[in-house]
Amino acid sequence: MKKLLKISVCILIIQLTLAVPGNAQDKFTLEECINYALEHNTDMGRASNEIKSQASWLEQKKAARNPNLSLSGSETFSSGNAYDSDTGWDRDNNSYMSLSLSSSLTVYNGAKLKNAISQGQTNLEAAESDIQTQKELICLDVLSAYISVMYAKEQLKNDEAVLEATAKELEEATIRKEAGVLSPSDYLNIKSEYASDKASLVESKSDLRVSLVSLMQLMNMPVNDDFDIVNPDIETLLISEIETNAAEVYQMALALQPSIKTAELDFQSAQMDILLAKADALPEVSLNASMSTLYSNAVNNVGFGEQMSHEITPSLGLSVSIPIYQRKTVKNNILQAQLDAEDIKYDLIDIRNELRQAIEQACTDAESASSSYQANLEQVEAQQESYRVSEEMFAQGMVNSVDFLTAKNNLTEAQTDLTRAKYTVILQKKIVEYYMGNETSITTFITPENK
16 A cells, blocks of 8 residues: 555655746746747758758758769660571670770869859858848847737736825725715725726736737747746936937948848859850860779680779860850840849849848937937836825815826826836847847846846
8 A cells, every 4th residue: 555655655656746837947037038939940950951952052062062973883785696608607605894984174164163052151141141041130120029028027017016106095085985074976986996907907917828828839939827027127228328429330231141142152153154154155074084894704714803904994085065055045044044043133222221220220210219218217207196185175175086086097198108118128229239249138028137
């Protein structure tokens, strides 16, 4: 019985261990969220495979400069009638065996090998740059979702504080109503406001849950009820100054943004295609060498080993192939390569213009967000004073509940606007920092643990 109990306890422990989520850590910093997303993102996996593929192609193109080597062999059996004056017609059966070792080396082909290697190196660099672009896009998406959670959490705290204040007001209103000091209509207005604030709190909790789920899904993490983020210290970021001159940010971004580098490398690769197409119109020179031997049973009184050793025939040759007329194939290939390169050049111009426009918009939004945040700070201060006065006057019966609740709702709305403006400032500053190439600032926040 005791043994059975021990076994049951062990099984229970194992089940509880397996029930623990794969990530025992429930609170994630921004950097940890981004690292998790990068590790589980399929686009990153595909981009990594593209790098391996381009590296493989480059190795193949480099190997094309070396001579090849092949060994071939054949054995032939033949049977035919032969006439002999003494014996007449007789069937003669023979066998032949040959071995050959051959090699060829491209001496000149219009620099096609050299240009192919240069193109392979360019394509590899483009793939490495593209994976960095994918990484930064994921960072921005996670950053935006992370800030949405931060906003939802602070809004929930605001609504909790509002509900707590309204609960106290309702308690006081109940006492005043029972004392006959407060009219039934004013009491019902306070009671209705309390119910409305409770509904707002429920909605805020739902918004926070939705934001957390959205972040987990963006990270490709299974939804976990215990998942949460670390509350960072954002005050430093709020007061920090960033560059909002769009022209200066754009010049920095041109040299740093991997999307620009990838587009430039794609254009270089397209120009290599033009050179490769032109090389098909030039002569090709190859050096060829071989060594062969053979054996035949038709040679009487000479054994296999002796024939194979004496029949060795080395050869060395130089071949030249000069294109004369290729039915306009080369000409059209060159034209198509030039058109493709021109299209990619237009793509590069578009990418630069889109980057410039995005930076202009980001800098404008950052300036507007900062101005809006300052204006909302002043508005909250004004609404707090208005609410304080209205609260005192309502307690003294100098204003009715409608005026008092109007002041209260104005303060609540101002606080909501301030919270929204605060996190808009944070997001816009982070976006501008991204364009400036400050990756460390993008992927991290100052938190109480690492401050």
